[in-house]
Amino acid sequence: MRIVSAQDYDLRREVEYGSPEQNAAVKRIVADVRSEGDRALLRYTAQFDSTTLESDELRVTEEELQAAYSQVEPSFVKAIAAAAANIRAFHQKExxxxxxxxxxxxxxxxxxxRPLKRVGVYVPGGKAAYPSSVLMNVIPAQVAGVPEIVMVTPPATGGKAGIDPYILVAAAEAGVREIYRVGGAQAIAALAYGTESIVPVDKICGPxxxxxxxxxxxxxxxxxIDSIAGPSExxxxADDSADAAFVAADLLSQAEHDEMASAILVTDSAAFAQACQKEVQRQLAELPRRAIAAASIERYGVILLVDSLLEGIQVINRLAPEHLELMVHEPMSYLSLIENAGAIFLGxxxxxxxxxxxxxxxxxxxxNGTARFSSPVDVDDFIKKSSMIYYSKQALLDNGETIMELARREGLEGHARAIEIRLQREGKAGNAHDN
Amino acid sequence: MRIVSAQDYDLRREVEYGSPEQNAAVKRIVADVRSEGDRALLRYTAQFDSTTLESDELRVTEEELQAAYSQVEPSFVKAIAAAAANIRAFHQKExxxxxxxxxxxxxxxxxxxRPLKRVGVYVPGGKAAYPSSVLMNVIPAQVAGVPEIVMVTPPATGGKAGIDPYILVAAAEAGVREIYRVGGAQAIAALAYGTESIVPVDKICGPxxxxxxxxxxxxxxxxxIDSIAGPSExxxxADDSADAAFVAADLLSQAEHDEMASAILVTDSAAFAQACQKEVQRQLAELPRRAIAAASIERYGVILLVDSLLEGIQVINRLAPEHLELMVHEPMSYLSLIENAGAIFLGxxxxxxxxxxxxxxxxxxxxNGTARFSSPVDVDDFIKKSSMIYYSKQALLDNGETIMELARREGLEGHARAIEIRLQREGKAGNAHDN
Incomplete structure (x- = not known):
């Protein structure tokens, strides 16, 4: 892990959004599912997931959901239920x-x-199927009061139509009962436009x-849709009060996600920088996912030396990281200075x-720096607001002339007349308008 | 205005998002401003707005702002200040x-x-320059606490670089002092990426x-960015307790906006439908913008007959209109049944x-039906949230094993070890991990 001065480091990172070929393929899939419904959905599932299904096999049955519980360890069920309870309690407060x-x-x-009426949650297949992500997408929607939450996830490939039982248990613990074994662009199209088997939703989320x-x-x-997540960061x-082994372990826990993940240490202590560098090396060698973590550290990992913690905070604010750990003496005293960070971990x-x-x-x-203007998923992502205006006769009599002046200034005489006709009815604004 | 049965009417409306040529032109303009800065900004301003400016002429001066006050009627200043006070008071409560x-x-x-740090508000030029829209974009940002709000608006074409004084007064009353005379795609690019003269922003809003x-x-x-607004609706x-002249005037006030605007009456009374149809005809003939309003009514205006108000509400919920008026007896009794409407006007x-x-x-x-899942602009559009986690040693000792189980289940051993190294330090979880 390189150690460089913060001043010499370019904080920007560009992210790409698919090739023209990928874009064209997706447009075709979406258009086909939109016009052909289940037929296209099943055709693409056969093509991309090597799984041949009939329409009435798309939905995961209640029996499968129950069977999943016998395929996972009881300790897992207990752990996921405890996590779900914590996530539910936090989101209730929002x-x-x-x-x-x-x-x-x-x-x-x-x-x-009001809550949205119907929400679709996408859950990736294979190794990217994380039970924790099921909870994090479903529970805020549920707490918001969304009455219909539906999940889609690709079937295991190679002719087997099963779904990872850990995913099914997480879904059931979160309270989802409507699950379809479809994935990819075709699943997104089905959620957006509906097919014979899948009722369309108001919002789609999930990685x-x-x-x-x-x-x-x-x-x-x-x-x-929710926002499209980039690689994790x-x-x-840290200052020299931090534990280098803790910090190194936390940096590596991020780096192991993905070769594109980024782990950055900002410190005012050269000695701590070196200690941490050494610890990263030592712990990395023992990590099962060391190939991925090493590639991430090599490409995006860096230790930035700053002259002071205040300079360090400026660097943090420019980075606007997804996750920020404040591993400093009295971390709470820095909280108000952090302008841009998605989640802040203290101590x-x-x-x-x-x-x-x-x-x-x-x-x-x-x-990818979007913590400058966006926020972690929460209950607000699953509600909508309506303004309500019940204007009294008195209020219209008092303010009608002012409203008409503003409308006429914008050249919208029809707007003014909608007010005027009411004032006239009440015996005010007696003069007929010019035309 | 046609009268049809609600059952025979297709509620959907498709909206298009620019031709390939327009898309290509915009991509080029954005790329040029991003790479060349002011040079491209001034070049496109000369090309599209026929206005030749130097970099130091881009910003509207304090003198121009003051001069604008002498170019508008004192009653307008009073009206816009009163509107601003109401808008501010409402948004404060959010x-x-x-x-x-x-x-x-x-x-x-x-x-x-936290508030966003810097927000850019786009204000269109010419006839689409609405002082009320300046207030509606700026005030929520201001109430949110955004410290830097900047406005861009195209210069009057034909060599004059002036800005509509009504727009300047609205901006000043809303509290904006940083205004640039640029418009079009080039102004959006400048706000997004910055130029020598314009510091980049975190969010761009405005029509x-x-x-x-x-x-x-x-x-x-x-x-x-804010969401991209479609034509107004x-x-x-209404039931037969409504005043046909009031309803017709309100329908026309929407229709006069734009030939693409839509005005729809839903009623359970055939007699009221006919009375309203007649009133629309009568009032339309006297409207200054009758050509626009007539085209809107012809294309998108319709009176939908329903068997009951409850059926009417189902139609409304499928329409998910931008504006909804409940012109019925005891309108409040229907409020809880309205699932989808951007703003609800009662009585x-x-x-x-x-x-x-x-x-x-x-x-x-x-x-365009997006009230199903989105909301009027409010203070929430100008804030961002960060999660905060200050986990205690006790909490980690109590829950560390559970967290490790969930991490290992997802194959993320590095995550588990970030917990384990802390438990080991505290003398818990004594066994070294397998590799």
């Missing part, structure tokens, strides 16, 4: 009520908060490969995996 | 605090709410023509222009 402002003239103004990401972009507008701000025991799996806050967090 | 959950084992979990809309889509990811649900005096200009809720509202 909930908001509709509200009303009652004005003295009889006017009522307000904001009505996926490049085809899934492109399909989500393609259907956006017909339905809402961690930044650790020696707040190792990032605590948040990935268990503490309660969501682990779906903005990547 | 504000939320950061919060913390304090757990018995010493753990602190929370959500930190614009197709080039502006495409440019916003092009830069999304580098910065946040109103649906009125005879809540004419839609009341909300467009004055009452307080935002007039930027989801169109």
């Amino acid at each position: 909930k908001r009520n509709s509200w009303m402002d009652l004005q003295p003239d009889g006017t009522l103004l307000g904001q009505i908060i 996926g490969n490049i085809y899934v990401a492109l399909a989500k972009r393609e259907v956006f507008g017909a339905v809402d 961690i930044a650790v701000l 020696p025991y707040s190792s990032e995996p605590v948040g990935d799996y268990f503490a309660g806050p969501n682990h779906i967090i903005p990547t | 504000k939320r605090n950061s919060w913390m959950d304090l757990q018995p084992d010493g753990t602190l979990l929370g959500q930190i709410i 614009g023509n197709i080039y502006v809309a495409l440019a916003k889509r092009e830069v999304f990811g580098a910065v946040d 109103i649906a009125v649900l 005879p005096y809540s004419s839609e222009p009341v909300g467009d200009y004055f009452a307080g809720p935002n007039h930027i509202i989801p169109t």
Whole structure:
């Protein structure tokens, strides 16, 4: 892991969004599923997942869900239930009520908060199928009050149509009962436009490969989508009070995700930088996923030396990392200075995996610098608001002329007349308008 | 205005998103401004706005802002200030605090709410320059606490570099002091990537023509953008207690916006349908913008007859209109049944222009059925959240094994070890891991 001065390091990272060929393929798949429904859905499932299904085999049965429980360790069921309880408790605190402002003239103004009606959660197949991600996508929707939550996930390839039992148990523990064994761009199209077997949704969320990401972009507008996640990132701000072995372990836990993942240490202590560098080397050698972690560390891992922790915080704010650990003396004293970070972990025991799996806050967090303007997934992602205006006769009499002046200034005489006709009815604004 | 049975009417409406040529032009403009900065910005301003400027002439001066006040009627300044005060008061009530959950084992979990740092507001030129839209975009950002709000608007064409004084006064009343005379895709690119004269922003909002809309889509990811508004819509649900002249005036106030605007009446009364049809005809003939309104009514205006108000509400929920008026007896009794509508106006005096200009809720509202999953602009559009996790030693000792089990189940041994190394340090989890 290189040690460089923060001033010499280019913080930007470009991310690409699929080749023209991939884009064209996705457009075709989406159009076909939209026009042909189940027929195209089953055809693409046979083609891409080597699994031949009939329409009535798409949905995972209640028996399969129950059978999954006997295929996993009881300790796993207990662990996932405990994590689900924590995640549910945290997201409960995010909930908001509709509200009303009652004005003295009889006017009522307000904001009505409602859950979305139907949400689709994509769960990738194979090694990228993470039970924890099922919880993190489903539970906020459920807490928001979404009455219909549906999951799609590709069938195991090679003619077997089964779904990973750990995924099924996580879904059941989160409360999902409507699950379809379809994946890829064809699953996204089915969720967006509906087929004979799948009722369309209002929003699609969940991670996926490049085809899934492109399909989500393609259907956006017909339905809402979540943001498209980039490779995972961690930044650790540490001083010499930090434990180098802890910090190294946390950096590697991020690096093992993906060769594109990035792990950055920012420190004001050259001695700590060297100690951490050594610890990363030592722990890396023993890691099962050392090939991936080593590639990530080689390409995107760096130790940035700064003159002071305050300079370090400026670097952090420019990075706007997905995950930030404050491994410094009195970490709370720096909290108000952190402008841009998706999730902030404070102190020696707040190792990032605590948040990935268990503490309660969501682990779906903005990547690639977008923490500057976006937020971890939460209950707000599954609600919609309506404004409410109950204007009283008195309020219209008092303010009608002002509203008409503003409308006429914008050249919208029809707007002014909608007010005027009411004032005239009440015997105010007696003069007929010019034409 | 046709009267048809609701059952025979296709509620869907497709919206297009620019030709390939327009897309290509926008991509080129954005790339040029990104690589050349001011040079490209000024070149495109000369080309598209026929206005030759130097870099140091881009920013509107404090003198121009002051001069604008002498070019508008004092009554306009008073009206816009009153509207701004109402909009500010309403949006203040949307504000939320950061919060913390304090757990018995010493753990602190929370959500930190912060304003975005810098926001750019696009204001179209010419006849589409609406002072009310300036307020509706700027004030929520300001209430959210955004410290830097910058406005861009194209110069008057034909060699004059002036900006509409009504727009300048609205900006000043809303509190904006940093204004640049640039427009089109080149202005969006400048806001997203910055130039020598314009510091880049975190989010771009505000309406614009197709080039502006495409440019916003092009830069999304580098910065946040607001949603791209479609043509305006109103649906009125009325029974025979409603005033046909009021309803007709409100339908026309929407129709006059744009030939693409849509005005739909849903009613259970054939007599009211006919009365309203007649009133629309009568009022339309006297409207200054009758050509536009007539085209809108001809193409998208319709009166839908339903058997009952409850059926009417089902139609409304499928339409998911931008604006909904409930012109029925006891409108409040229907409020909880409305699932999808951007803004809901209740009762005879809540004419839609009341909300467009004055009452307080935002007039930027989801169109084209997207009220199913999105919301009017509000303070939440200008904040970002960070999760906070301060995990205690006790919590890690209590839950570490569970977290490790979940991590190992996902094949992420590095995650498990980040926990394990801490447990070992505390004398727990004594056994070394297998490799």
